[in-house]
Amino acid sequence: MQQQSVTRGGVRSRLGRYNELGLFAVAIVLFVLFSVGSPYFFKVRNLSNVLGQISMTMIAAVGMSLLMIAGEVDLSVGSLQAVVALPLLVIMNRTGSFWLGVVPALATGLVVGLINGFLVTRMRINSLIVTLGMYYLLRGLVYFLTGKVPISDSSNDPSFFAVGNAKLFGLLPVMAILMIAILALCIYVLGSTTYGRRLYAVGGNAEVARAVGINPERMKFSAFLICSLLSSVSAILLASRLNSANHMAGQGFEFQVIAAVVMGGVSLSGGRGNLTGALFGVLIFGLIQNGMGLMSIDTQYQLVITGGIIVAAVAIDELRHRRA
Amino acid sequence: MNETRALLEVRGISKEFPGVRALAGVDLDVQAGEIHALVGENGAGKSTLIKILAGIYRMDAGAIRFEGAPLELHGAHDSLRMGIKVVFQELALIKGLSVAENVFLESFPLRAGRRIDWKMLRTRTREILSSIGLDIDPAVKVERLTTSQQQMVEIARALSHEAKVVIMDEPTSALTPKEVELLFAVIRRLKEMGKGVLYVSHKLDEVFSLCDRVTVLRDGQHIATRPISETNPNELVTDMVGREITALFPHTHGGRGECVLSVRGLSTREKLKEVSLDVHAGEVVGVFGLLGAGRTELAKAIFGLDGASGGAVSVRGARLRRGTTHSARSGLGLLTEDRKGEGLVLQMSVSQNMTLPSLRDFSTLGWIRSRTELSRSREFVQRLSIRTPSLKHKVEFLSGGNQQKVLLARWLMKRLTVIILDEPTRGIDVGAKAEIHRLIDELAKEGLAVLVMTSEMPELLGVSDRILVMSGGRVTGEFDRNDATQEKILAAAIA
Numbered sequence: 001m002q003q004q005s006v007t008r009g010g011v012r013s014r015l016g017r018y019n020e021l022g023l024f025a026v027a028i029v030l031f032v033l034f035s036v037g038s039p040y041f042f043k044v045r046n047l048s049n050v051l052g053q054i055s056m057t058m059i060a061a062v063g064m065s066l067l068m069i070a071g072e073v074d075l076s077v078g079s080l081q082a083v084v085a086l087p088l089l090v091i092m093n094r095t096g097s098f099w100l101g102v103v104p105a106l107a108t109g110l111v112v113g114l115i116n117g118f119l120v121t122r123m124r125i126n127s128l129i130v131t132l133g134m135y136y137l138l139r140g141l142v143y144f145l146t147g148k149v150p151i152s153d154s155s156n157d158p159s160f161f162a163v164g165n166a167k168l169f170g171l172l173p174v175m176a177i178l179m180i181a182i183l184a185l186c187i188y189v190l191g192s193t194t195y196g197r198r199l200y201a202v203g204g205n206a207e208v209a210r211a212v213g214i215n216p217e218r219m220k221f222s223a224f225l226i227c228s229l230l231s232s233v234s235a236i237l238l239a240s241r242l243n244s245a246n247h248m249a250g251q252g253f254e255f256q257v258i259a260a261v262v263m264g265g266v267s268l269s270g271g272r273g274n275l276t277g278a279l280f281g282v283l284i285f286g287l288i289q290n291g292m293g294l295m296s297i298d299t300q301y302q303l304v305i306t307g308g309i310i311v312a313a314v315a316i317d318e319l320r321h322r323r324a
Numbered sequence: 325m326n327e328t329r330a331l332l333e334v335r336g337i338s339k340e341f342p343g344v345r346a347l348a349g350v351d352l353d354v355q356a357g358e359i360h361a362l363v364g365e366n367g368a369g370k371s372t373l374i375k376i377l378a379g380i381y382r383m384d385a386g387a388i389r390f391e392g393a394p395l396e397l398h399g400a401h402d403s404l405r406m407g408i409k410v411v412f413q414e415l416a417l418i419k420g421l422s423v424a425e426n427v428f429l430e431s432f433p434l435r436a437g438r439r440i441d442w443k444m445l446r447t448r449t450r451e452i453l454s455s456i457g458l459d460i461d462p463a464v465k466v467e468r469l470t471t472s473q474q475q476m477v478e479i480a481r482a483l484s485h486e487a488k489v490v491i492m493d494e495p496t497s498a499l500t501p502k503e504v505e506l507l508f509a510v511i512r513r514l515k516e517m518g519k520g521v522l523y524v525s526h527k528l529d530e531v532f533s534l535c536d537r538v539t540v541l542r543d544g545q546h547i548a549t550r551p552i553s554e555t556n557p558n559e560l561v562t563d564m565v566g567r568e569i570t571a572l573f574p575h576t577h578g579g580r581g582e583c584v585l586s587v588r589g590l591s592t593r594e595k596l597k598e599v600s601l602d603v604h605a606g607e608v609v610g611v612f613g614l615l616g617a618g619r620t621e622l623a624k625a626i627f628g629l630d631g632a633s634g635g636a637v638s639v640r641g642a643r644l645r646r647g648t649t650h651s652a653r654s655g656l657g658l659l660t661e662d663r664k665g666e667g668l669v670l671q672m673s674v675s676q677n678m679t680l681p682s683l684r685d686f687s688t689l690g691w692i693r694s695r696t697e698l699s700r701s702r703e704f705v706q707r708l709s710i711r712t713p714s715l716k717h718k719v720e721f722l723s724g725g726n727q728q729k730v731l732l733a734r735w736l737m738k739r740l741t742v743i744i745l746d747e748p749t750r751g752i753d754v755g756a757k758a759e760i761h762r763l764i765d766e767l768a769k770e771g772l773a774v775l776v777m778t779s780e781m782p783e784l785l786g787v788s789d790r791i792l793v794m795s796g797g798r799v800t801g802e803f804d805r806n807d808a809t810q811e812k813i814l815a816a817a818i819a
Contacts, residue, residue: 193690194683201680204669211629211666212681212734213652271671 023264023280030284034291041294048171052164054286055179056237058279060257061264062186063230065278068261069190070223071203071270072120072127076112077231077257079138081250084109084235086142089151089245098160102236109232110225112138117224121217135254142247151245164240175237182230187275199223204271259310260285285309330389331356331520332377332408332489337386339372339544346372347544349386354489354520359511361531361552362524364541365564365814366615366779370524373541374491377522378410379403391488404430409482410491413498415474417466424449424462427480452480456513472503479510490514491522496530497616508534526614528557528818540564561818565781565810573761573786577768580789581605584773585656585742587626590635595621595797598635603742603773608764610788611777614817618797619777620661623746626775627651627658639741652681655741659731659748661777667731668719675701675715677730682738704733708763725756732763742773749783761787781810793817 035042060077067074084105092101112134119130153160166174190196198219201209206216238249264281266273288309292302334352338345347369354360364370375381377388379397388395390406397403403410417426424445425432433444449462458476466474475495482490492511496504511534514521523535531538532552540547540563547563585603590596595618603609613619624630626637628644628651637644639654651658660666668677678701679686686696701715708729712722719730728748735743745764749757764787767774778784784791791808793801793816801816 192692192694194687194692195690197676197680197683197692200672200676201669204671205665207666208669208680210648211627211652211658211660213649214680215649271669 020265020277020280023277023284027280027284027287030287030291034287034294038291038294041291044171046290046294048167048173050286050290052167052173052175053290054282055173055175056234056241057253057257057260057286058179058282059182059234059237060231060253061261061278061282062182062275063227064257064261065264065266065273065275066186066190066199067220067223067227068258068266068268069203069270069273070199070220071206072220072223073131073258073268074116074224074227074231075128075131075254075258076116076134076138077227078250078253078255079135079142080109080112080228080231081235081238081253082142082245082247083112083138084232085239085242085245085249086145086151088236088239089153092153092155092157092160093151096155096157098155098157098163101155101160105236106229106232109228109235113225113228116228117221120224121221139247139251146245146247148247150242150247153243160240161243162240164237178233178237182233183275183279190275200271202270255310256285257282263309263316330354331391332522333389333392334373334377335387335389337373337376337388338384339369339376339381340384345544347376347383350541350544350546352522352539352546352549354522356488356520357515357518358537359515359521359523359535361535361538362522362541363526363528363531363538363560363564365526365781367543368541368564369544370541371493372544374410374493374522374524377403377408377491378412401430404485404487407486407488408491409478409485409487409489410493411475411478411482411495412493413495415471415478417474417477419467420465422463422465423453423460423469423477423480426466426477427452427462427484429481431484448484449480452483455483455517456480456510458510470503471498472500472506475499475507476510479514487519489520489522491524493524494526494615495523496525496527504530526818528560531560532557557818561811561814565814573783574765575786577606577608577765580607581771584640585626585775586638586641588636588638590622590625590637591633592621592625592630593633596625596632597797599625599794599797599799600635601775601792601799603775605741605773606768606771607789608768608774608776608787610784610791611775611794612779612781612784612791612813612817613777613794614779616796617794617817619779619794620746621797622794623658623660623744623775623777626744627656629658652738655739657681657735657738657740657743659728659735659743659745661746661750663724663727663731663751668727670718670720672719673716674705674710674712674719674722674730677719678704678733678737681734685737700737701733704737708733708736709759723752723756725752725759728752728756728760729763732760736767740772742775743767744775744777746777747779748776749778749780757783781813784813785810795819 040046064074064077087108088101088105091104092098116131116134119125120127163174168177198214201214202216202219209216235250239245242249260281261278262268263284264277264279266278292305330353332354334350336349336351337347338349339347350369350373362370372381376383379400379402395406427449428445433441433448435441446462453460456479460473460476466477479490495507499507511521525531535552537549537551538555538560539549540560542564581604583602584605587599587601590599599622611619611622621630625632628646628648639656644650644654664670675698679697683692686693686700698715705712705715710726710729712726719727749760764774764776776787785808789805791803791813792799793813795817800819803812
């Protein structure tokens with residue numbers, strides 16, 4: 001009996017280690033596939049664009065991973081993208097300074113995180129419902145405030161353009177540098193600090209966490225704040241790419257982020273996963289979208305393929321953790 | 325008894341779980357029109373036996389005959405179809421549906437086109453309910469009924485299937501005295517209808533007022549079957565405990581120190597009633613109680629997991645604020661009975677599970693010194709001889725005994741004042757049990773105050789310096805190690 005359970009564990013944990021290796025292999029295959037499939041794929045310019053693109057998603061995905069590891073989820077990050085751009089553009093256009101616009105933009109994100117966190121941890125409402133409500137509410141708010149007309153940049157602050165579009169040595173996007181910094185910090189926090197360890201404990205089993213003196217509500221609350229804050233950072237980058245505050249910005253973004261993170265091995269039920277996996281998930285997602293675009297695959301097929309990938313990712317997540 | 329026939333006959337049933345022999349060749353028969361009691365201490369094998377009869381477990385050896393014909397059970401639905409209905413403590417009702425829908429859940433009366441015949445459903449439910457003397461509206465949702473009424477719905481469900489044998493598992497543990505009377509009336513109705521009733525309980529007064537015959541199990545063995553009229557409570561208690569305690573329990577810790585845990589008038593809304601106790605440094609206090617006595621509730625209430633409705637807990641004279649965060653910081657630790665649900669974080673490694681409450685001790689400004697963490701963990705893996713392939717192995721894949729030791733290590737690492745152990749050896753094999761018992765002794769030697777909640781008599785007598793007995797949420801007896809006997813303890817537990 002003893003022997004048997006040990007062997008079983010061995011196989012399982014080896015599978016766990018192979019997870020990232022498997023994702024890496026998938027990324028390589030896609031890379032080769034698209035390089036062959038389109039002459040425009042394997043070009044410095046395109047690859048540098050892909051890197052910028054995934055950086056934007058990844059910054060939000062880091063926050064989402066932290067939140068999902070704590071056992072909750074946030075569907076409002078896409079709508080938040082549109083909301084955050086409003087104070088950014090309005091203040092920036094008034095003051096002529098990008099950096100003065102950043103402050104209210106991030107503050108707006110934090111307020112939304114605060115509301116989500118409050119409703120989930122204090123009012124004890126399911127996070128799926130709370131953030132689904134927020135998803136509609138925020139989008140409606142943007143429609144209302146903008147009258148469905150984009151607000152363009154009239155500040156002419158070069159920093160605004162630079163954050164989303166500039167490349168170091170014409171190669172490395174500023175967004176990527178920002179992403180790597182955030183990713184590195186959060187890998188450290190998750191893997192080597194008491195905060196990270198407690199986050200896993202809370203998502204793994206909140207009752208156990210409570211019994212060892214951790215306050216699960218407080219941990220989850222903080223994770224909501226981090227998730228909204230990082231989504232706001234990516235919202236600022238998106239606004240820079242679009243050079244405006246657009247009421248349509250970030251539509252479907254929440255699902256893209258969640259799907260990528262789940263594909264990377266972060267469990268929907270909490271307590272499992274890490275950021276390296278999430279990075280691979282985002283990378284694969286980004287490659288597929290870019291590659292399919294370049295191969296001029298029809299939109300309807302793109303949607304079907306993307307949908308298939310989301311379902312497959314969740315199915316695989318389920319199969320891997322299914323108890324015997 | 326010559327006119328009765330055996331409805332249900334069980335011969336030589338055995339069942340083994342890893343490391344435990346739950347049933348060893350048990351015989352039992354239930355006659356038509358008989359209320360047959362099945363008694364025994366916790367762990368005697370009662371639950372295993374009825375789970376086999378319900379089709380949930382499969383027996384390793386033995387035979388079941390129903391109305392004289394051999395009975396093969398392949399799943400939980402089988403026994404009900406054959407005419408055996410088990411009413412478990414955890415009622416299997418769908419709370420959002422009506423009484424009538426629950427009564428006919430597996431076999432709705434249908435009209436043409438496979439549509440449910442609602443009128444028939446209600447009429448027949450009403451018939452069944454009134455046949456056992458009940459007046460419950462068939463249309464009302466089950467969630468609005470009291471526990472006692474819900475139990476009746478389960479019995480009615482048995483009748484809707486024309487079950488011939490009804491097995492009741494500890495049916496009175498959540499009932500008021502008045503509700504118990506009503507239940508007894510219904511059970512007597514079943515008897516008049518010629519059904520066979522197997523009544524599982526450890527409350528001897530109920531057995532004597534209700535049943536016709538009684539079968540005693542002990543340690544998975546059939547001890548005796550006697551007609552109620554020819555026996556008495558003392559004889560049954562002797563049957564139930566009549567075991568010699570052979571296992572050796574290390575008892576090397578000496579004199580007790582000052583009082584470090586003091587509980588005064590602790591009550592919870594559901595269970596506990598004014599519980600007071602003291603535990604001294606270097607002392608092991610055992611708390612015994614049968615199922616439903618309130619042991620786990622007491623452990624949780626002391627630790628602050630269940631909201632107490634009254635009373636106070638003090639550690640080293642300082643009154644504890646409510647909430648687990650305060651308990652953990654005041655040097656109080658709880659080893660829960662439900663290892664997987666409330667003890668371990670299954671996704672985490674052995675080492676991570678151990679260090680969870682004491683992360684602060686080896687981290688600087690929130691950064692975990694992983695080398696210290698691992699070396700501390702290794703130290704405890706060796707000290708408690710935890711068998712694991714590595715420190716980073718997922719705790720999920722360890723055996724029950726080793727998981728329990730991981731949880732013990734968790735609290736040992738934290739340097740506690742008081743540790744509460746709730747059923748520390750439940751579900752683990754004999755070897756690991758002995759090691760846990762040795763550790764309990766060691767903890768006391770180191771000056772910890774140890775409170776052990778247990779339902780196992782040998783463990784209780786073996787490890788405790790002082791024994792408290794609980795029944796119905798109260799402390800009903802206190803014995804010193806030297807003058808405690810199994811009979812005295814059980815008498816207090818049944819009171």
